[in-house]
Amino acid sequence: MSLTITPLSPALGAQIQGVDLSAELSAEHRNAIEQALLDHQVLFFREQPLNPQQQARFAAHFGDLHIHPIYPNVPETPQVLILDTAVTDVRDNAVWHTDVTFLPTPALGAVLSAKQLPAYGGDTLWASGIAAYEALSKPLKKLLDGLTATHDFTKSFPLERFGSTAEDLARWEQTRRNNPPLSHPVIRTHPVSGRKSLFVNEGFTTRINELTDIESEAILKLLFAHATRPELTIRWRWQENDVAFWDNRVTQHYAVDDYRPQRRVMHRATILGDRPF
Template sequence: MTLNITPLNPAIGARIDGLDLTRPLGEADRDALEQALLDHQVLFFREQPLTPQQQARLAMTFGDLHIHPIYPNVPEQPEVLVLDTAVTDVRDNAIWHTDVTFLPAPAMGAVLAAKQVPAQGGDTLWASGIAAFEGLSAPIQRLLEGLTARHEFSKSFPLERFGTSPEALARWEETRRRHPPVSHPVIRIHPRSGRKALFVNDGFTTRINELSEAESTTLLAFLFNHSTRPEFTVRWQWRVNDVAFWDNRVTQHYAVDDYRPTRRVMHRATILGDAPR
């Protein structure tokens, strides 16, 4: 098939047409899609009615899949988690975050499919860590080189929201035990492109290790604000059967929580990655 790529702005995002994601990707289409992801960091597709099995197959084209420790999943396809506002508290998505950076090797990327969307609202924004890094002055770039930051599961999944029943409490405690805090570089080098990107996010990053608490708090607040400036972002207005595929290594995202009490249902397949360097 012919891949039609329409960039959405200079920093991040492209719409892809001419590809049927319900069918297995051929080698040429897979390579073209990967290159588009490297170039644009998040890709959007309209009218792609993926079943959970097709979604998992698409995501597995790019790597092994992660099974989320907290969110429910599709029973017959456990690698596909369910974000359903009628079932689960998803307010942790309404903050700028990079998925599962509490893992030693966070996700490479994710495929998100819209199954039920509100008539108004419920958009998602993505921000480019590459554009954010390149938007810093040279002295600040040098300051950040060599620094590491702590990422913690419980910052986005606090006990008071995710341990509200005996079963949920047991799952939360087990997840916290299995996922102690980890540290990653503040500046990440993309393993394929070699480009540098900011790699801190308000969802999971709690401390810059080499700084005092006051210095860390001040610098992180600046980096969180800087990395989500409008010129580094793209906003997508969902329709049913839309699909987004993003590079989790160099982006963060924010699901706008402006549609309550309307229901919103999304399916996500998360692709495992490598340890940041």
């Protein structure tokens, strides 16, 4: 059976129908999903109840899976992390970010499954870095091509977020030692499609290395605002058992934090990526 791919907005996003993600994927479906991801950058599937093993198995069709250094995992399936507002403070996702760009090889993508949702609210937005790059003027593209930026995990995960016990402090110190600030190109080339994408994000990017402090601050502010203009985004209103699969190499996202004290539970499997160039 062939997939139905319905684009949802001009910048990015498509809904996929005609596949059961809990079953073993055929090579044909796997390849069609990969191509749709390249074309649309974030894919949405409705009514896909997945247990953690099924979710990990689906995600592993697209690469090896990452075990997150900070979030709690499903104990029997540590490749699946839990975002549960009753357990963890997940406010750090209510900022535009690309996942784990503080790593030398940030995630290729992630598969997110909605387990428990508030009655309303708790939407997630994605923005296309490709559309953001393409919407820049020629002179600005020329300036940014070849520049590098620093990414630092402490920008989104400051010590306060880790808690206050000696154990929390030790865990944060260890995570910081393991993840020193590093540099990535400001304009990234997609390793498969070859398309260029703006690759700075408010969550983790602290500085454009080749500019002065004041230039870096002003240009990053401009780029963060430019990259997240509504025209370059899509907003997904979740239903339980929805699955989103995004290409983390060329997108950023924002989890809207507007539903407390209601509980929201999501499971995520993260696919390892390669070094941006």
